[in-house]
Amino acid sequence: MSRLPVEKKVLSENDRIAAGLRERFLAQQLLCLNFISSPGAGKTSLLERTLERLSPSERVALLTGDIQTDNDAKRLARFGFPVKQITTGGTCHLDARMIERALADWPLDSLDTLLIENVGNLVCPSSYDLGEAAKVVVLSVAEGEDKPLKYPAIFFKAGLLILNKTDLLPYVSFDLGKARAYALQVHPGMEIIELSCKTGAGLDDWMNWLARRRESGRAEKA
């Protein structure tokens, strides 16, 4: 019996495909964002509010993942941007191969922004790199403010935290200060934006963040 060291990532196959996607995105100056949250935190609503604020001439497309139904793709298609549904049929997360397949017949070179809505799940999607420039985690104030401590993986890996449904703050016991502090404990320096998709409060901050990231993607290449 002998013990052989193997220093290798368990998800090296996923990481290999994700690295290929990231290379393609960079070459085309395309900004790819991966939206992750528990079910019902407001990923689809945030994307709806985002699309309605963009001019139809913007080169933005969306992939949306769900275990079943194409309800989200239908909601998002109303805004005239290309949308594709990925139905995982039971799998609790998107992986890089699903993205690669979905993009196979997609006019990727005509885009500068790809928004990926992951399956509603705060745990599993955090393990799978999709080639994105950043993960965006959405947490609603209808949830517990200690989510960052309970699910550190995604808050550690995400570049931006969106605290959604701030219009509900008067009716729930969610402590915004604590939520921010917990997120910063897990991920020092994490960017945080508070907003309400319902009232529109704070959406400008998000749109500015997105515009900056889209701009810096183009600048990086130039």
Added chain:
Amino acid sequence: MHELSIANSILEAVRKERERLNGARVSKVGVRIGELAGVDPEALSFGFEVLVKGTDLEPLALEIESTSRRHECSQCKHVFTVVDYRLDCPACGAKETRCIGGDELELAYLEVEEP
């Protein structure tokens, strides 16, 4: 519950390594899982047991090494394990420390029977 997918990735990786080792008999696979990896070791062990049953790899044991979050102080370069999200340097008290580990999801070793 993505531990089943991850267990499957481990089996695939073992198969690949076994090919590299010219079909050697692998009796155990060791994986390293960090506390920031978002993977539950118990669920992974359970998924692994279910998946390996009846395959060409059976009997194959899984050993999981759990790793903690580690930080390095940007001032005194002290490396420490983070407990209860206390990120300040325990040696010099500096506030600014950098995460250098704890999100591992890696194959660590294979135990192979000599031919």
